Amino acid sequence: MQIFSGFHHPGIASACALTIGNFDGVHRGHQAMLALLNNEARHRGVPSCVLTFEPHPRDYFAAVARKPELAPARIATLRDKLTELARCGVDQCVVLAFDARLSSQVPDAFIDNVLVRGLGAKYVLVGDDFRFGAKRAGDYAMLDAAGAAKGFDVARMNSYEVHGHRVSSSGVRDALSRGDMDGVAALLGRPYSISGHVLHGRKLGRELGFKTLNLRFSHWKPAASGIFAVHVHGLDGTPLSDSTGKALPGVANLGIRPSLNPSDVNGGRVLLESHCLEWPPGLGPEEGYGKIIRVELLHKLHDERKYASLDDLRAGIARDCEEARAFFASTRRQTTRDRI
Numbered sequence: 001m002q003i004f005s006g007f008h009h010p011g012i013a014s015a016c017a018l019t020i021g022n023f024d025g026v027h028r029g030h031q032a033m034l035a036l037l038n039n040e041a042r043h044r045g046v047p048s049c050v051l052t053f054e055p056h057p058r059d060y061f062a063a064v065a066r067k068p069e070l071a072p073a074r075i076a077t078l079r080d081k082l083t084e085l086a087r088c089g090v091d092q093c094v095v096l097a098f099d100a101r102l103s104s105q106v107p108d109a110f111i112d113n114v115l116v117r118g119l120g121a122k123y124v125l126v127g128d129d130f131r132f133g134a135k136r137a138g139d140y141a142m143l144d145a146a147g148a149a150k151g152f153d154v155a156r157m158n159s160y161e162v163h164g165h166r167v168s169s170s171g172v173r174d175a176l177s178r179g180d181m182d183g184v185a186a187l188l189g190r191p192y193s194i195s196g197h198v199l200h201g202r203k204l205g206r207e208l209g210f211k212t213l214n215l216r217f218s219h220w221k222p223a224a225s226g227i228f229a230v231h232v233h234g235l236d237g238t239p240l241s242d243s244t245g246k247a248l249p250g251v252a253n254l255g256i257r258p259s260l261n262p263s264d265v266n267g268g269r270v271l272l273e274s275h276c277l278e279w280p281p282g283l284g285p286e287e288g289y290g291k292i293i294r295v296e297l298l299h300k301l302h303d304e305r306k307y308a309s310l311d312d313l314r315a316g317i318a319r320d321c322e323e324a325r326a327f328f329a330s331t332r333r334q335t336t337r338d339r340i
Helices: 028-044 057-065 078-087 107-118 140-150 169-178 181-188 204-208 310-339
Strands: 002-005 016-020 048-054 092-097 121-127 153-157 192-197 213-216 226-233 248-255 271-276 292-302
Touching: 016 028, 028 048, 028 121, 028 153, 048 078, 078 092, 078 192, 107 121, 107 140, 121 140, 140 153, 169 181, 181 192, 181 292, 192 213, 204 310, 213 292, 226 271, 226 310, 248 292, 248 310, 271 292, 292 310
Parallel strands: 002 092, 016 048, 016 121, 048 092, 121 153
Antiparallel strands: 192 292, 213 271, 226 248, 226 292, 248 271
């Protein structure tokens, strides 16, 4: 998949089949929409294209209003969103900066400047709740009329349901906030995961006897937080795209680490810190740094806790490891019963 920041690039296709949205989480509803988009693109002989935004429009308006509570919790980082869009077979993705200029653009100007001249859209697929332009004044009827006048087809896809419930990013956020990881996986069609480069940190885990692999979650408000039993992919040298790679069981903390000083080396930023219960043979203590790994959050153990001392923290991590081991043992027993 080709990725472009804005649409003023010579490499962008002169025509495309387009869909527009935030695609936070790339859940099963998004996946169904992208499958339809790819099919329509093939029939028209043009590449499929996703137009998405960074920051999320609601992030932008929350910042303008100085009301951070209005910003939505973020399911996925931009990196993970782009990875999932590529897995869905999208040919190109345009990431448009959502700023004052774009937010004030009236619907007709958005159609002319972005869809027609910027992206050469020949087909535009939107969801049933799609709105666009300043003050969300544009709707499906307006877009459909513009398409008839300007030479592009417009289609609308109805909501995607699983067991009678509409699949949405809001639903995924709600399930993540409850720690219902099985429910999240049902909505996403895969385990919830976070990926990125392993970063150097304070190395406190090593001092406590539980070395960790640190990933930075690049948004201040993750939809999930707490302590989780996890699978870690990518430490055995197998590319993350290769399903034959070994998944290592572990326990991870996603959050701001309330037991530590917020002015430490990580500056109070959101981190995913994963401790492998089985450290890969042959991988030295320093060899994880710089690797790109994916961490699947399988089961929530509990919310973040604040410990009074490092000794209490060490004991708490040890308990978390035992709970994670018990989860994996139970999962193995269930899998064995299912096979029998």
